[in-house]
Amino acid sequence: MALAAEFVLLDAALHDLKGFDCGKASLNDYLSRYAVRNSGLGLSRTWVLTEQAEHGKLPIAAYYTLASSTVAREELPAQNKSLPAYPVPVVLLARLGVSVHYQGQQLGAKTLVQALRTALELADRGLPALGVVLDVLDDAALRFYQHMGMFMPLTDQPQRLFVPMGTIRQLS
Numbered sequence: 001m002a003l004a005a006e007f008v009l010l011d012a013a014l015h016d017l018k019g020f021d022c023g024k025a026s027l028n029d030y031l032s033r034y035a036v037r038n039s040g041l042g043l044s045r046t047w048v049l050t051e052q053a054e055h056g057k058l059p060i061a062a063y064y065t066l067a068s069s070t071v072a073r074e075e076l077p078a079q080n081k082s083l084p085a086y087p088v089p090v091v092l093l094a095r096l097g098v099s100v101h102y103q104g105q106q107l108g109a110k111t112l113v114q115a116l117r118t119a120l121e122l123a124d125r126g127l128p129a130l131g132v133v134l135d136v137l138d139d140a141a142l143r144f145y146q147h148m149g150m151f152m153p154l155t156d157q158p159q160r161l162f163v164p165m166g167t168i169r170q171l172s
Contacts, residue, residue, distance in 0.1 A: 001101075003061055005163060007047040007114050012036045015048055016057040022097035024137065030095055031063055044094055047118065049111065061102050064115040065095040066122070071133060077152040078160055083130075090162070091119040091127070095132040108144060116168045123165055131164040 011019075017032045035046040044067035050058035070087035093115055098108045116132060123129040134151075136142045136159040145151045150168075151161040 001049040001053075001059070003029060004050045004052060004058075007049045007062075007064075007111075007118075010035055010039065010046040010048050010063070015050060016059050019057075020060045020063070020097070021100055023100050023103070024097065026137070027095055027097040030065070032062070035063075035065060035095075038065075038067075046095070047114070049107075049114075055161070060099065061091065062098045062107050062111040063095070064093065064097075064111055064118075066115065066119055067092045067094045067133075068127070068129075069133060073155065075154045075169055076130075077154065088130050089128040090131055090133045091122065091129045093119070093132050109148065112145075112148065113171060116163070120165060120168045120171075129165060131162055132168065133160065133162050137158050 006051055017035070020031050021028055029044070035044075038044045039046060044065050046063055046065040048060045048063045051061055053059060069090050069092035071090055072087050073083045073085060076083075076088075094114060096108070097129065098111060119132045120127065134145070136145060142159065145161055150163050152163070154160040154162050
């Protein structure tokens with residue numbers, strides 16, 4: 001099945017939320033039950049890459065969710081003394097999932113790069129953000145992010161990763 005050309009904001013009227021399966025129940029459940037609601041509440045936004053379809057709702061090949069968050073300056077890998085002593089703004093990569101039908105085809109890396117570029121675009125448009133933070137779901141996901149070679153652990157939490165906006169800017 002051919003994929004759409006770009007990621008678009010999730011729309012329950014157009015996208016098959018319940019048909020998505022990435023092999024991780026928590027990611028499937030989030031997309032089918034909470035992504036639209038959280039977007040409506042202004043808590044996060046979810047982007048999807050769909051398969052092209054002749055009729056009906058479009059099957060989702062991959063998705064990511066971004067939200068605003070903060071981290072304490074002391075948690076940052078390279079503490080910048082010029083930062084305030086209170087929490088600093090970041091973009092949270094809250095979810096990232098790839099359909100089991102597309103795993104092993106570099107779609108995870110493409111989805112991650114697109115999520116990071118979207119975070120950078122939001123920051124460039126005025127959303128204050130020092131970088132992107134994510135909480136790793138499991139060891140397989142940790143290996144995936146480590147393989148990308150740009151993420152640093154936040155303090156002593158190896159499952160919580162950070163990448164500065166300056167590093168993301170180099171991707172563009």
